[in-house]
Amino acid sequence: MVLMLIVSISSLAMADEAEEPEEEPVDDETVEEIEIMNNSLGCQIRLLQLKKAITGNILKGEMIVDVIEGLEYNTSDLESILDEMDLVLDEAKDADPNASNATEIFVDLKSDAKNLTQQFRTELKELLSDVKYKEIKEQVKEMVSNELGNYSIKVRNRIKQFNRNQIYRLYGLCGEGNNSAVNQYMNGTMNLSQVKLQLNKMINMKAKEKREEIFLRMKREKLQNRNNATAEALSISASCSQRAQERLNKRLENANNSGNEKLIDRIQKQIENNSNGQQNGNSESGNNNGKGKGK
Numbered sequence: 001m002v003l004m005l006i007v008s009i010s011s012l013a014m015a016d017e018a019e020e021p022e023e024e025p026v027d028d029e030t031v032e033e034i035e036i037m038n039n040s041l042g043c044q045i046r047l048l049q050l051k052k053a054i055t056g057n058i059l060k061g062e063m064i065v066d067v068i069e070g071l072e073y074n075t076s077d078l079e080s081i082l083d084e085m086d087l088v089l090d091e092a093k094d095a096d097p098n099a100s101n102a103t104e105i106f107v108d109l110k111s112d113a114k115n116l117t118q119q120f121r122t123e124l125k126e127l128l129s130d131v132k133y134k135e136i137k138e139q140v141k142e143m144v145s146n147e148l149g150n151y152s153i154k155v156r157n158r159i160k161q162f163n164r165n166q167i168y169r170l171y172g173l174c175g176e177g178n179n180s181a182v183n184q185y186m187n188g189t190m191n192l193s194q195v196k197l198q199l200n201k202m203i204n205m206k207a208k209e210k211r212e213e214i215f216l217r218m219k220r221e222k223l224q225n226r227n228n229a230t231a232e233a234l235s236i237s238a239s240c241s242q243r244a245q246e247r248l249n250k251r252l253e254n255a256n257n258s259g260n261e262k263l264i265d266r267i268q269k270q271i272e273n274n275s276n277g278q279q280n281g282n283s284e285s286g287n288n289n290g291k292g293k294g295k
Contacts, residue, residue: 030107030110030233031226031229031230031233032229033046033106033110034046034103034106034107034229034232034233035225035226035228035229036162037102037103037106037229038225038228040097040098041158041161041162041165042162043097043098043102043103043106044097044158045155045158045159045162046106047092047095047097047102047105047106048151048154048155048158049155050092050106050109050110050113051089051092051093051151052148052151052152052155053113054085054088054089054092054109054113055089055147055148055151056144056145056147056148057085057113057116057117057120058082058085058086058089059140059143059144059147059148060137060140060141060144061078061081061082061085061120062082063139063140063143063144064078064124064136064137064140065078065079065082067136067139067140068124068127068128068136073127073128074127076262077123078120078123078124078127079262080260080262080263080265080266081116081119081120081123081266082120083255083260083262083263083266084116084251084263084266084267085113085116085117085120087251087254087255088109088112088113088116090254091105091109091247092109092113095109103232103236104236104243107233107236108236108240108243108244108247111240112244112247160185160186163185163192164182164185164186167181167182167185167195168182170199170218171199173214173217173218174199174202174203174206174214175210176202181195181198241274244274245271245274245275248267248270248271248274249271251267252264252267252268252271255267
């Protein structure tokens with residue numbers, strides 16, 4: 001019971017690496033990530049984590065390109081992927097955490113960044129042997145982590161502020177006002193594990209009925225937050241194709257302004273492929289509808 005209650009102090013999954021794309025339109029990771037985005041601070045955390053992840057992947061990619069260029073590999077396709085990733089990073093930097101569609105922007109740009117990272121990996125593996133790929137990846141890993149220090153500090157500070165609010169709220173739900181725990185957590189004399197232990201002890205000292213009441217309130221709130229996040233994720237997923245096309249059109253405009261011919265060609269092909277995919281989907285839908293009426 002106590003474990004379920006304490007889990008309300010979010011452990012905040014970090015977005016340090018872009019993972020493989022999920023097959024499901026709405027996955028558990030996405031729901032968990034947007035669960036805290038019901039306020040400006042939660043949105044700030046997620047957008048900072050996203051910018052950190054994209055920046056890290058761009059830095060790694062640039063270093064990898066520098067290395068394999070020296071080995072006389074053709075890196076033009078890899079460079080065009082990184083150029084598009086730069087556009088995604090600019091969009092993430094422009095994202096307003098206070099905007100009503102901040103969650104939608106986060107989900108969209110995270111998806112784009114993950115897909116581009118996967119494309120970069122696939123292209124790189126076609127150029128290099130597995131041994132060489134792993135060797136180069138390890139070479140750049142430590143250099144990149146040193147470059148991301150500023151983002152890491154910002155993310156940690158926002159998380160600490162978020163957890164401070166959560167601690168204060170939890171004590172309030174338990175009918176206690178413990179500003180000393182909040183202050184000790186913020187000044188570093190008490191870590192999050194110690195705060196959880198203190199909460200645990202406080203709850204166990206209460207009468208059984210009170211403990212059950214606290215548990216039920218926290219359980220309901222946790223369930224409501226998860227349901228809200230799931231509903232929002234499904235809503236975002238429903239119109240993702242249209243928004244993807246709009247983002248590509250905007251990126252094409254930026255690519256045209258930069259005069260980057262390789263990037264222009266790359267984005268134009270994506271727009272064309274997306275358009276063909278939508279037409280095929282509409283055609284199949286029409287055929288299915290026709291079959292249904294025939295039956």
